[in-house]
Amino acid sequence: MTSLQSGDPQTYLTLDDTWCAHNYHPLPVVITAAEGAWVTDVTGRRYLDMLAGYSALNFGHRHPDLIAAAVEQLGRVTLTSRAFHHDQLGPFCAELAELTGTEMVLPMNSGAEAVESAVKVARKWAYEIKGVPENRAQIITAGGNFHGRTLTIVSFSDDPTAREHYGPYTPGFVSVKYGDLDALRDAITPDTAAVLLEPIQGEAGVLVPPAGYLAGVRAACDEHDVLFIADEIQSGLGRTGSTLALDQEGVRADLYTLGKALGGGIMPVSAVVGRRDVLGVLRPGQHGSTFGGNPLACAIGRAVITLLRTGEMQARSAELGAHLHARLGELVGRGLAEVRGRGLWAGAELAPHVGLGRPISEQLAHRGVLVKETHDTTLRFAPPIVITRAEIDQAVDALVDVLP
Numbered sequence: 001m002t003s004l005q006s007g008d009p010q011t012y013l014t015l016d017d018t019w020c021a022h023n024y025h026p027l028p029v030v031i032t033a034a035e036g037a038w039v040t041d042v043t044g045r046r047y048l049d050m051l052a053g054y055s056a057l058n059f060g061h062r063h064p065d066l067i068a069a070a071v072e073q074l075g076r077v078t079l080t081s082r083a084f085h086h087d088q089l090g091p092f093c094a095e096l097a098e099l100t101g102t103e104m105v106l107p108m109n110s111g112a113e114a115v116e117s118a119v120k121v122a123r124k125w126a127y128e129i130k131g132v133p134e135n136r137a138q139i140i141t142a143g144g145n146f147h148g149r150t151l152t153i154v155s156f157s158d159d160p161t162a163r164e165h166y167g168p169y170t171p172g173f174v175s176v177k178y179g180d181l182d183a184l185r186d187a188i189t190p191d192t193a194a195v196l197l198e199p200i201q202g203e204a205g206v207l208v209p210p211a212g213y214l215a216g217v218r219a220a221c222d223e224h225d226v227l228f229i230a231d232e233i234q235s236g237l238g239r240t241g242s243t244l245a246l247d248q249e250g251v252r253a254d255l256y257t258l259g260k261a262l263g264g265g266i267m268p269v270s271a272v273v274g275r276r277d278v279l280g281v282l283r284p285g286q287h288g289s290t291f292g293g294n295p296l297a298c299a300i301g302r303a304v305i306t307l308l309r310t311g312e313m314q315a316r317s318a319e320l321g322a323h324l325h326a327r328l329g330e331l332v333g334r335g336l337a338e339v340r341g342r343g344l345w346a347g348a349e350l351a352p353h354v355g356l357g358r359p360i361s362e363q364l365a366h367r368g369v370l371v372k373e374t375h376d377t378t379l380r381f382a383p384p385i386v387i388t389r390a391e392i393d394q395a396v397d398a399l400v401d402v403l404p
């Protein structure tokens with residue numbers, strides 16, 4: 001046993017650096033407790049969390065309703081495997097389908113697993129229903145995408161850091177420019193099973209596609225009998241001011257992948273939701289997961305759905321999001337080049353003279369505000385929806401202080 005000195009961050013930084021694989025480059029803040037929009041480090045210092053676990057903490061840290069649901073379920077049953085029924089699975093699937101206006105739910109764990117599952121289902125649908133010749137199915141993806149870290153998913157990433165030296169890669173994917181409808185239409189062939197897109201690209205820097213693009217994707221998919229898979233793992237469940245980001249476009253996807261906030265910031269919970277005739281291609285034994293749809297995950301997921309059912313969270317995200325965008329918008333030309341996004345989700349592009357995002361994130365942390373840069377020059381703001389207007393002001397004021 002290593003004995004730890006709880007007040008000294010350096011102890012933990014050294015342990016992490018020595019014993020943990022270096023697949024992240026975290027800010028040097030060692031968190032030991034959290035509540036709502038605030039985290040506390042091992043020295044007792046508090047920070048405003050403006051990242052919210054990349055949208056896994058949409059309802060803040062340890063939301064009392066979510067913790068209560070988890071604790072109650074911990075006292076009853078946590079895991080059965082899918083070899084048996086349990087009393088949380090059916091209600092979870094029914095309630096999630098109702099919330100998202102869909103017909104069927106495939107529960108999984110991580111976001112990447114949900115995307116993998118959607119890809120498998122789309123291929124199976126293409127062979128069994130659409131009639132694509134065996135092993136010919138193609139899925140169209142977009143440049144700049146982020147859908148997770150599995151081998152198949154990095155096979156269609158164009159981020160060299162995420163992709164390099166993991167080959168040979170999974171075939172069957174074609175990439176087109178995000179936001180370019182003509183390019184997408186040109187890429188569709190009789191073998192196209194699906195188009196897989198983020199309605200707003202998160203990791204790429206909170207990129208909102210041109211108006212009408214997503215409706216155009218829907219129309220192209222309808223014309224050519226192609227499935228539209230919307231990856232709403234980061235954009236969904238209240239983040240943009242609606243239950244699903246696509247709702248604001250008046251567009252329905254055939255399949256949606258959900259994750260992150262579905263687990264309430266407590267544990268990984270993901271799902272593919274969508275059309276019954278598409279998810280219906282799965283028969284017993286053809287896909288599965290030991291932990292997917294476990295009782296604890298379902299109980300937490302149901303509490304998340306309850307928080308979203310009244311629409312209050314979505315409305316709060318829209319309203320506070322407008323304030324966040326207005327405040328950040330004032331900084332365009334004063335250190336920021338551009339602010340993108342929707343709801344409580346903003347990508348603030350640093351002006352060229354400011355340089356990289358990393359030192360800005362570090363200086364913000366010194367001022368008690370946690371954000372993280374993405375792709376070098378974008379700061380991503382995705383605070384918990386429970387944040388207040390005054391706390392948003394506090395974070396933006398800190399940004400004003402650190403921008404040169």
Ligand SMILES: *Cc1c(COP(=O)(O)O)cnc(C)c1O
Binds near residue numbers: 110202
């Ligand atoms: C985070 C994310 C994923 C992957 O989720 P994990 O739980 O990290 O596997 C997939 N798609 C999008 C859009 C994401 O933001």
